Amino acid sequence: MTLNIFLMLLFGLILYSCLKNCLFNSSECNSFSIESTESLRGIATVIIIMSHIAQYETSFENVVIGGEITRSFVLTWGGVGVSLFFLLSGFGCYLSINKSSAPLIWSVKHAIRVIFHFIVVYIIVILSSVLFLKEEKNIGSILVNFLLLRIPNSTTWYLKAQILFYLILGVSVVISRKQSHTLVILGVTLYALIGKFLLCLSDFWWKTSLCFAAGCCIAKYKVVLLSCISKIYVRTIIVLLGAIAYVCVINDYQYRLLIQLPAYVLVAFSIVELWNWIGRKSEFYSKTGQISLDLYLVHIAYVEAVFGLNINVNIKFLFFLLLIIVESVISYCISEKLYKFFNSKLITLNS
Numbered sequence: 001m002t003l004n005i006f007l008m009l010l011f012g013l014i015l016y017s018c019l020k021n022c023l024f025n026s027s028e029c030n031s032f033s034i035e036s037t038e039s040l041r042g043i044a045t046v047i048i049i050m051s052h053i054a055q056y057e058t059s060f061e062n063v064v065i066g067g068e069i070t071r072s073f074v075l076t077w078g079g080v081g082v083s084l085f086f087l088l089s090g091f092g093c094y095l096s097i098n099k100s101s102a103p104l105i106w107s108v109k110h111a112i113r114v115i116f117h118f119i120v121v122y123i124i125v126i127l128s129s130v131l132f133l134k135e136e137k138n139i140g141s142i143l144v145n146f147l148l149l150r151i152p153n154s155t156t157w158y159l160k161a162q163i164l165f166y167l168i169l170g171v172s173v174v175i176s177r178k179q180s181h182t183l184v185i186l187g188v189t190l191y192a193l194i195g196k197f198l199l200c201l202s203d204f205w206w207k208t209s210l211c212f213a214a215g216c217c218i219a220k221y222k223v224v225l226l227s228c229i230s231k232i233y234v235r236t237i238i239v240l241l242g243a244i245a246y247v248c249v250i251n252d253y254q255y256r257l258l259i260q261l262p263a264y265v266l267v268a269f270s271i272v273e274l275w276n277w278i279g280r281k282s283e284f285y286s287k288t289g290q291i292s293l294d295l296y297l298v299h300i301a302y303v304e305a306v307f308g309l310n311i312n313v314n315i316k317f318l319f320f321l322l323l324i325i326v327e328s329v330i331s332y333c334i335s336e337k338l339y340k341f342f343n344s345k346l347i348t349l350n351s
Contacts, residue, residue, distance in 0.1 A: 002314040003053075003064050006321075010046055017282040032222065032272075035281045037088050040272060042285030044088075045292040048081035049299050049324075050074055053317070056307040063313055076250050082158060083208040083268035085292075089162065090169075090215020094181065097173055107170030111163045112342070114293065117335040118149055118159060121297040124327050125151060129301075154300040157205050164191065165212045181220045185213040189261070196257055207249075207260040214265045235277050242270020294328040294335070 017039070054060045054074040061071040093110070100106040126142060129135040129152070150156050165188065172183035188209045195206035218225060229235055245266035252259045288295070299320075306320045 001063070002317050003060070006317070007050070007064065010050075013282055013284050014043065014279065017280070017285075018278045021280050022278055032091065032218075032226075032276065033280075035286055036276055036279075037092065038289035039279070039282045039285040040084055040088060040275055040289070041292045042282070042288030042290075043275075044081040044084040045288055045295050046081075046285070047074075047077035048296065049303075051076070051078035051081070052299065052303045053307060053320075056304050057313060057316070059313055076246075079204065079208060079249065079264065080246070080267055080271070082204070083211045083264040084271060085158070086162075086165070086208050086211035087215040087218070087265070087268040087272060089165070090184070090212035090217075091219045092215075093166065093169055093212075094184075094216040094219035097169055098177065098180075103170045103173035103177075107166045109343070109346075110166045113335075113339045114159060114163060114166075115149070116339045116342070117293050117331065118151075118156070118297060119146075120331045120335045120338070121294060121301070121327070122146060122151060124331055125298065125301040128323075128327065135305075151297055151301045153302075153304050156297070156300070158296065161191075161205070161209065165209075169216065181213070181216045184216045185210070188213045192257060192261060196255075203255040203260065206257070207255065208264045208268075210261040210265050211268045214269065218269070229273060235273055238273050239270050242266050242274075245270070291328050291332040294331040295324060298327045298331065299324045 051074055054071050055078075060074075061068045064070045064074075066073075097103050097106050122145075126137060130137055144150075145152055149159055165184075168187035168191070169180070169184055172180040172187060175183055192206040192209045195201040195209075196203075229238065245263040248259055249263045249267065252263075302320060302323060306316055306323070309316055
């Protein structure tokens with residue numbers, strides 16, 4: 001019951017934003033504006049969380065409308081959400097780093113900011129697990145997980161990939177600012193090749209990586225691109241290609257690199273363009289997008305443990321929702337204040 005209401009509410013908020021934009025032809029939020037991209041980050045965060053709930057809640061198909069069909073559909077949201085994150089991240093990072101005269105320092109500062117969020121979330125999760133969930137923690141494993149940037153019960157792969165992409169972008173700009181987007185494509189493709197064939201990592205480590213490079217390319221050719229896709233028939237074609245690409249990735253059970261990489265780029269770009277076309281802005285999802293990193297880190301720490309409990313699914317869901325919202329907001333506020341303090345001290349030292 002609770003899951004159905006939550007899913008309907010989430011889709012209702014998206015539909016409301018689309019109808020509001022279409023009916024009133026809102027021009028206050030342009031394509032790829034901060035409001036639009038933050039809303040998309042919020043949507044991406046929510047669908048990733050829902051995909052993990054569907055993965056770990058054994059009775060998911062029994063309580064949601066649509067049963068197994070709905071569960072199978074929701075399970076695919078994880079890859080879609082991450083592809084959105086990487087594409088939007090690449091877009092924003094490319095614009096930001098090209099305003100900096102020291103790209104490597106830019107990369108390091110962004111990596112440090114992410115690590116600040118990890119540290120705060122890690123401390124909160126450990127304390128919460130010990131004090132409230134009564135879990136036993138080994139000091140050795142706590143230290144090892146901390147040094148490996150690993151939240152308990154997860155690999156925290158997205159965090160590590162994002163830091164790596166910051167560094168790839170920074171090095172690419174140092175080598176050639178003019179061709180940095182091309183070098184990023186080469187860098188993330190090499191990462192995907194090594195991850196799949198040399199390290200034999202699970203598909204989620206590499207299949208959405210090209211989206212970051214695609215975001216950089218979109219930022220590079222933003223003016224030309226936006227003028228081209230402003231036509232309705234072009235947007236329609238992009239959305240249709242994205243739908244075809246989505247069908248391809250969910251039916252590619254062998255996780256072939258040549259299919260997964262470009263397909264996820266098309267999926268992410270089509271969703272971004274569809275949102276920029278008919279949605280553009282949502283207050284709820286924009287607020288959610290601001291704390292998206294903290295929500296991601298906090299939810300993966302608890303989702304398997306909470307939904308593995310042998311209690312009513314509605315109670316589990318409400319408890320999980322309350323837990324991740326409270327801890328994510330606290331983590332975000334503390335992390336941002338710490339980073340601003342660190343950044344101000346760094347500026348003072350440099351001056």
